[in-house]
Amino acid sequence: MDLLNQYLIPHFNYWAYVILMMIGMHAMIVKNNLIKKLIGMSIFQTAIILFYVSIGVKEGADIPxxxxxxxxxxxxxxxxxxxxxxxxxxxYANPLPHVLMLTAIVVGVSTLGMALAISQSIYKDFDTLEENEILAKIKQGGPGIDV
Amino acid sequence: MSEQLPAILLVAPLFGALLIGVASPGDPRRAFPIVLLSLSISLAATVALLTKVVSSGPVDYFLGGWAEPLGIGIQLRVDGINALILVFIALIGLLTAIFSYRGPDDGEPTDKAPLFYILYLLLCVGLLGITITGDAFNVFVLVEIASLTSYGLVAMGSSPRGTLAAFNYIIMGTIGASFYLLGVGYLYMRTGALNMAQIHSLIALPEVAASQTILVAFLLILVGVWIKMAFFPLYGWLPNAYTYCPSGASGILAPLVTKVSVYVMIRVMLSVFGAGWVFQSAGWSQTVVWLAVIAILAGSFIALAQVELKKMLSYLIVAEVGYMVGGAWLANHWGMVGAIYHILADAAMTLCLFLAANIFVKHAGGGRIDRLEGLFRRMPVVAGAFVVGALSMIGVPPTGGFFSKWYLIRGGIEAGQWPFVAALILSSLVNAVLFFRIFEVAHFGRKPADGHHHHPPHADGEPSPEQQGTIGETTGSDRKPRLTAVAPLVAAAALVLLVGIFSGPIVEIIRGALQGMPHVGAAAPLIGR
Incomplete structure (x- = not known):
């Protein structure tokens, strides 16, 4: 109970972002499918956006x-x-962290777009999006792969 | 005009990229002059800025005239250190642009070339911006501009492995940038400022300096930039990305991206947190120097095991990053001077080696070191430049690599960090072994006559029939490397020598800038001697 009142409830926004971030990071590192890695990447970046937004929040504050x-x-x-x-x-609620996150959202969108375009090109080259199959194909070698 | 220099050097390549997109979406012949012009303007501006900084001290510039008190302006700050790095970025950008005159892969011009040039110029904007900006959040945005363009450049090659390397680079790069962003968030929570000088003046307050939030912010930022600079355990994205990317891209990524990230680390240490705060606990610098020792040794020995030329050079970059991180964390004056000087020297020699390696790989028809037989005699000029770069890596005077090792070892001895000194010397020996092995193959190896495919078959490297066809073609019709490839390489070799010969004045500028830092404070005996 003490733990709940002292650490969890007053800091629940930090707990939420850390848990989301770890879910994203786990997917980025552990998942075998490249698209699932990208989903993890989006969760990871969104967690940081939530962190920034939550530090700008103020109870009962006015718009700036x-x-x-x-x-x-x-x-x-x-x-x-x-x-x-x-x-x-x-x-007033501090607008700056929210405004910064507009930039971070744009960065996240462009990263995701870039990554999806590259996954498409990987699919064209290897006919699969599973990392273990791609690595196996590289190991076997093949036309154009063993450079 | 002269007070607008910090803006001009950023705006020229930015508008160049836009102009290529608007004016010549499909025509490489029209795109190339725009690249050349915008980077030349940028280079002229950086040189003018360097002379101005040397003669009259640091320059502060507020974009749009929104000065500091309002807290919304973005400040550009140029002191002697980043003025030197800016000159190198613009110069290396220009040389590699000339090298990639025919587009990304140094072959026939394709419709990809204008897109390549757009990404290339935006990468230059990102790198110049990271170096010049005085705003902690702005660094994140510019790091992401540089990274997004790097991902595109790496994926642009014809090798499928390059595309996969680009994907891994995206994953690692995003983790790195996100950690940096998170660190800036914690800094903002405690200080309410994003301008580096403002954050620094607040961290100087004892109650802020003692705060856990600041400590967490520093660790997050440090891990973020370590991923971006491929510091040893976090280097996984680098070797494949730099080996399989198109030659024009590796000519700018390899010399600059890791070095600029090292500069971000030094900038964060000195002008955001301040040397006094960073080095207050001796245990930290001890730990990081040990990590650097591991990075140097691991990078060197993994390089020794490589059979591909560009991959070997990529692992050497990992080792060189260890030099710079270790030097910066020696927590004394000469270590810091050596680390900053090595940013410049390593940029020059990596440029030289990667340009030469790109020419070799193209003409040898494959990246393996044993394919280089007889290439030195066929291309004496390229070979000469490669030797200059290699001697600098080994640390032979009068090249830049000798002087950076000199200052780093001096710093290591003064700090009593003997493992670091030993690692530097051992890494020089390993580099000597590595490069003399290449010299042996390339100079004394059999000259490839008509039957130059009589290699023992390798299980993994057996060339497919169509590859053999292209080898025959390149060695037959394209025997001499082009002037637009050799000229930048010769300039790069000259740059390696010039960095060494003029090491005195360069080190004086760096020392002047370190002494001039207004915030040295408690760390004055450490950094600003």
Missing amino acids: VLHHHAPEVAESHTPAADPHHAVDPDH
Whole structure:
């Protein structure tokens, strides 16, 4: 119970990302089929995206947009300062980790696209996507394979 | 104009790549001048930037003018160390571009050539960007640009094994980049900054420096860049990728990709975490130096067991990475100077050896070392350049390889890391054995006469009938290597010698940059002597 309250529940987002990441890594290393390896790779990258998104989350926070013409919001947050320029970072969710992840998603998509294109070309060359069969074919040699 | 140099050197190849895509999607003859022009602009900008840095100190550049306090601008920072590396990247990019005048595989120009040039230029953008950027997240993006283009270049060859190597490279490369990204995430959690200088100023605070989060971030980043640089236990992707990729691609991947990753490690150690923080615990540097010793010995001895020329050279890269990681982790001034100088020297000699090996492999009709018989006499110029590169690998003065070993061994002795010193010397001896074996086969071996297929049949390397056909063709019709292949090779050999001859001024620039680092702090006696 102590373990649950101290380590698991307050840090559940980290546990979730670590478990997902390990599932992905396991698939990347252990699976024999190249497409399953790529599925693992996607899970692995998505786990990191979840990590970044979760560190930007704040309970009850506002979206990071200036409320120039909403006096009641500005007053409740920083009553003393000029409502048009007052930004109290404590009340806003940090947008930066989420924005960074847009870039990481783009990178992940391009990596996956590249990897799928290469798997297609491997299938053309070897007629299979199972790693052990490909390695066996390389060992036997064949036209164009023993370079 | 001159304050825009850091942007120009990145923008020129980027727009070159776009221009090829727009203007000449199917025409290699029109694509090549664009490659040449954009890389020449880039090279001129890097040289101008180096002279500026040497005369008036480090240059800071904020992209779009968004300066630091807002925290959203991307900073480019150039000091003496990365100015030198930028010059080498642009120069090697230009030389290998000339080498691959006919497209990726050095054969007849095909419709693949423009696509090859696009990837090639984007790879140059990635490598230059990794070296110049002062933003930790930006490094990740540029590493991925360089990696994605590398995967494409490796897969572009005609060998099916190259495609499989590219797939394994993707898996390993993605794990490496993801670990780096995760490390940057932990750094951001604790410091709230992505700019390297800002992160550093926050890590200098004692309560941040003591934080577990920072330690985890450092370990994740370290493992990430070790995968990217093929540090010994994590080298699995490298040998096949560099052996089976097209010759034009291996000419830029082999000299630059691992070296730039080593620079990322040194940059992270010195300007993000700071030498004082990194070397605070002596046990760490001891452990990493031991890992480097294992990397050097393993790389050298596995290289000794190889029968294919390019695969042997690839394992030597694994050993050389051990030199640089070990040197950087000796935690003293000369070790760091040696590691940084070796980035340059190793880039030059790897370029020289890989270009020569590509020419040899093409003309010998196969990659095996025993096929090289008599090639030295048929191609004396290529042989001469290969010998220069090999002597540098062995560490014979006046080549660059001698001076980098000199500084590394000096650092190792000062740090009392005798296993590292012994590994360096042993690796030189192994390199000597390796290259003299090749010299023997290639120079004293039988000259291939009409019956040059009388090799004893090898169970695994027996050439198929159609391969024998192409051997006959290449040795018959294409006896002399082309000028566009030999000229960059000769320039590369000259570069190996010049790095050695001008080692004094280069080392002075590196030492000046180390001393000029504003953040040396507690580690001043270690790094900035």
